[in-house]
Structure formats: structure tokens, C-alpha cells
Amino acid sequence: MTVELISVGTEILLGNIVNTNAAYLAEQCAALGLSCYYQTVVGDNEERMEATIRQAVSRSDVVILTGGLGPTKDDLTKEVTAKVFGRELYEDPHSRARIEEYFRRGHAGKVTDNNWKQAMVPEGAKVIDNDNGTAPGLILEGEAIAILIPGPPNEMKPMFDKKIAPYLNALQPEGIYSRMVKICSVGESRAETMIADLMDQQTNPTIAPYAKTGEVHLRVTAKAKSEADAEALMEPMLQELKSRFGDRIYTMEEDVTLEEAVVRLLEEKHFSVTTAESCTGGLLAGRLMNVPGASSVYKEGFITYSNEAKERLLNVNRETLVQYGAVSPQTAIEMAQGVAKVAGADAAISVTGIAGPGGGTKEKPVGLVYIGCYVNGRVHVEECFFHGNREKNRESAVARALTFLRNELLHE
Incomplete structure (x- = not known):
């Protein structure tokens, strides 16, 4: 079975937003055993949208469209797809009631008249409830199948995972x-x-x-x-x-993240953990805070970007900073030891490095990061070299810090 992806939105064509939806859906469809030969981005233009959708349904078994289901006049995906399938629109009472309930709960202030546009659905369409927004998803079945999903990733992903993927899986003989x-x-x-x-x-x-x-x-x-x-x-x-x-x-669980695995390991060992960050600026703490229930193991953390902060908050020796520099294995070790003592934690992770784009030298180039890990009195340090822009280097340092902490905990 072939699937084709159409991402709707002029903002994608202009580069104002990155089209992460297509990457996500392509990966998920591949996992479902669907063959994807075409991906298209089309702006909010009725004529071009119609031509794009007609071509897609003529050559693919399933066409998944994301975006263009909002309440404004330039949100045309539903209207144009209904035209291609020869369907009229009508107001779906169930969708209207869900929109009313959404606003009644105070999610988005006072309901405006244009929101009722989202309750209009094509005749014969299967309505897919949106548990995270107001625009329902839609499935239109004909010679091909068109699946319309809201564009915001926090609405698109759960709708696809929970409701669209099972529908697609059931279409196949196996x-x-x-x-x-x-x-x-x-x-x-x-x-x-x-x-x-x-x-x-x-x-x-x-x-x-x-x-x-x-x-x-x-x-x-x-x-x-x-x-x-x-x-x-x-x-x-x-x-x-x-x-x-x-x-x-x-x-081996689809939904478990690395940070969740680390938090669960800390819980199993009844360990508390703290963090001391320089170049990552709180990203490591943020990853841990992404885990529901992380407060059972994580009490506090420190962002010590300056040398003065490292001395004052973590008790890093001034002599260490003068002799070896802030980006050094010696400083990373003292940061980990210091934050563990200050926080009274069983485990601690420290990160200091040069994220870039400037600040590097021949001896200490951009991408050099030292990670210190303290667990129950033992402290080790890793030297890492990352190759990317500032954002990539910081993300890589956080991922490596989580892995380092996990490895040390496993050997405790």
C-alpha cells in the first residue's frame, strides 16, 4: 500500500517553520509497512492545493494531509479536499459540542464565530476527535483515502499514534x-x-x-x-x-526516553541526583524535568556559567580555574563533587565546554566538552569532542551526560 504526504502551509514554503511533521509521518508510515514515494509542500492557495490533491489521489492509495484545518479564511485543506472528492460540507453536531466544551474549559478564551468553521465536515467522512485542540481530524474514503490531520505537532502526533495508525494498520491483509x-x-x-x-x-x-x-x-x-x-x-x-x-x-519500549530510563534507574537505587551546568545552560536539567515524577530523585540544580559562579556556588577552587581553565577535566570533577555536596545528592553530573561558534583555541577547540559524574563518593570525567553548531554541540553534550550518568549508575 502506498502513502503520500502533503504538508499544507505557506509558512513552510517560506521557511518560517521547519516541516517536522513530514519527517515524523514518513518514519511512522514506514514502520507500518507503507511505501512512501512522494512528499509535497503546498501553500494556502486553493488552485494549487486542488491540483496537488488531485494528483496525489490519482497515484497513491492513501494521502495524508497536515495543516490548514484552522478557523481562518486561509485554512482551506478540508474545503479543497471535499471538492476533490465531490462532497458537500455540513456542520457535525458532535464536533461542535467538542469545540464548545474546549472553550468552556477555558483553554482559549471566548469562542468566536470563525471557530464553528472547524465543525464543518465533508459528507461521509469519518471524524477523528482531537484531544489536544479544536480541529478534528477527518478520513475520506473513495478510490483513494484522504486523511486530514491538524498541523500543530502536539495535536498531530497523538492523533496519528492513537487513532490514525491503528486505522492504517487495519487496512492491510496482514x-x-x-x-x-x-x-x-x-x-x-x-x-x-x-x-x-x-x-x-x-x-x-x-x-x-x-x-x-x-x-x-x-x-x-x-x-x-x-x-x-x-x-x-x-x-x-x-x-x-x-x-x-x-x-x-x-x-525496548517505544515511548521511553533516555532521560526517563535514567530517572527510573535512580528510583530503583533510591538515589537522588543534581546537576551543575555551564555550556549547556540548564538543558540537562530540562531533559530530566521532562520525566513525570522526576521530583522524586531531582531536587535542585545549578547553572554556573561564569568562573565566579563556579567558585561561589560549587566551591570550585580558584587555583583550579586559573591553572587549568573552566573547560578542563579538573574543573568538571570539582563541579560534580561540589554540587553533590551542596545539594546533598547521591549522584551528580557536571558539564563544562565550548559550544561555539566562538571561544575556541587550538588547544581547546569549539566542541570540546568535559563531563564529570559523581556517584556515592566516586567521581569520573569524560572528554568529548562534538562537531556541529552551538545548538547541536549542546544537545550532544546533554545526551552524552545522560548516558555517562546511566553507565556509572549501572556499575554502582
Whole structure:
């Protein structure tokens, strides 16, 4: 079965926003066993949208459109798709009631007349409730299937995961089922080399690697008549991956993040943790705070960008800063030890480095980062070299810090 993606929005064409929706949907559709040959971005223009949608439904089994379902006049996706399918629009009482309830709960102030536009749906369409906004999703079935999903990622992703993906999976004679194996402490090239023979021999199930910042994800996918049959097909492959990667696998659950795995490990050991950050400026603490319930292990953290702050808040020795500099293994160690003592924590992680674009030297280039890790009186330090822009270097440092902390906790 073929799927085609159409992203609607002039703001995407102008580069005002990055089209993350298409990347996400392409990956998810591939995991469902759907073949994607075309992806298109079209602006908020009725004539061009109609031509794009007509071409898509003529060559693909399923067309997924994101964006253009809002309440304003330039939101035309629903209207143009209905025209292509020869359907009239009518007001859906169920959708109107949900919009009323959304505003009644105080999510968006007073309801305005143009919001009722979102309750208009094409005849014969399946309405997909939006649990995170006002615009419902829609499925129109004909010679091809058109699936309309709201554009905001925080509405699009949960709607696709919970409601669209199961619908697509049910369309196929055999279901597509998958498991995600998430790995840290191994680079993409090394991970792919370690599974090259498995990839060469794959039939059903299959295995596909996906590189993430500081991580590698391996998706194992099986085609079978039932989920139980698929699990039986995937189990030998999963066991083989466990054998090859060992404790570098931090989860085999789709929704578990690296920071969640770290928090759960801290909870298991009844450890508290604190952070001391320089170049990452709170990103590490933010990743940990993304985890629901992280307050059970994380009490406080420090952003010590200046040398004065490192001395005053973390008790880093001035002599250390003068002799070795703020970006040094010695400073990273003292930051980790100092913040653990100040916070009274069992574990601590420190980050100091040169994120760029300036500030680097021949001896200490941009991308040099030192990470200190303190666990129950033991402290170790890692020297890292990252190659990217400022944002990428900071993200890479955070990912490496989480991995470093996890590894130290595993050996505690």
C-alpha cells in the first residue's frame, strides 16, 4: 500500500517553520509497512492545493494531509479536499459540542464565530476527535483515502499514534507490528556494523536503524495475522540484539526516553541526583524535568556559567580555574563533587565546554566538552569532542551526560 504526504502551509514554503511533521509521518508510515514515494509542500492557495490533491489521489492509495484545518479564511485543506472528492460540507453536531466544551474549559478564551468553521465536515467522512485542540481530524474514503490531520505537532502526533495508525494498520491483509530497541554508548556506524549480518539476512522480521542525537534506535518490524504471531517472529531477533548490545540497550519500549530510563534507574537505587551546568545552560536539567515524577530523585540544580559562579556556588577552587581553565577535566570533577555536596545528592553530573561558534583555541577547540559524574563518593570525567553548531554541540553534550550518568549508575 502506498502513502503520500502533503504538508499544507505557506509558512513552510517560506521557511518560517521547519516541516517536522513530514519527517515524523514518513518514519511512522514506514514502520507500518507503507511505501512512501512522494512528499509535497503546498501553500494556502486553493488552485494549487486542488491540483496537488488531485494528483496525489490519482497515484497513491492513501494521502495524508497536515495543516490548514484552522478557523481562518486561509485554512482551506478540508474545503479543497471535499471538492476533490465531490462532497458537500455540513456542520457535525458532535464536533461542535467538542469545540464548545474546549472553550468552556477555558483553554482559549471566548469562542468566536470563525471557530464553528472547524465543525464543518465533508459528507461521509469519518471524524477523528482531537484531544489536544479544536480541529478534528477527518478520513475520506473513495478510490483513494484522504486523511486530514491538524498541523500543530502536539495535536498531530497523538492523533496519528492513537487513532490514525491503528486505522492504517487495519487496512492491510496482514498487520504490521514493531518493537523499538533504543541504544546509547554506541555510535550509528558502530551499531550498524554490529547488525550488518542481520540486515543482510532479513526477511520477516526486518530491522532498521535510526540515528538520534547521542543514541541509535533499531526498529524491528514483523508482518503477521496477529500481534501474538508477530511477537513470536520478533522474539529471536530481539534476543539476538540483547546478546550483542547488552546493557547499552536502555529500553525496548517505544515511548521511553533516555532521560526517563535514567530517572527510573535512580528510583530503583533510591538515589537522588543534581546537576551543575555551564555550556549547556540548564538543558540537562530540562531533559530530566521532562520525566513525570522526576521530583522524586531531582531536587535542585545549578547553572554556573561564569568562573565566579563556579567558585561561589560549587566551591570550585580558584587555583583550579586559573591553572587549568573552566573547560578542563579538573574543573568538571570539582563541579560534580561540589554540587553533590551542596545539594546533598547521591549522584551528580557536571558539564563544562565550548559550544561555539566562538571561544575556541587550538588547544581547546569549539566542541570540546568535559563531563564529570559523581556517584556515592566516586567521581569520573569524560572528554568529548562534538562537531556541529552551538545548538547541536549542546544537545550532544546533554545526551552524552545522560548516558555517562546511566553507565556509572549501572556499575554502582
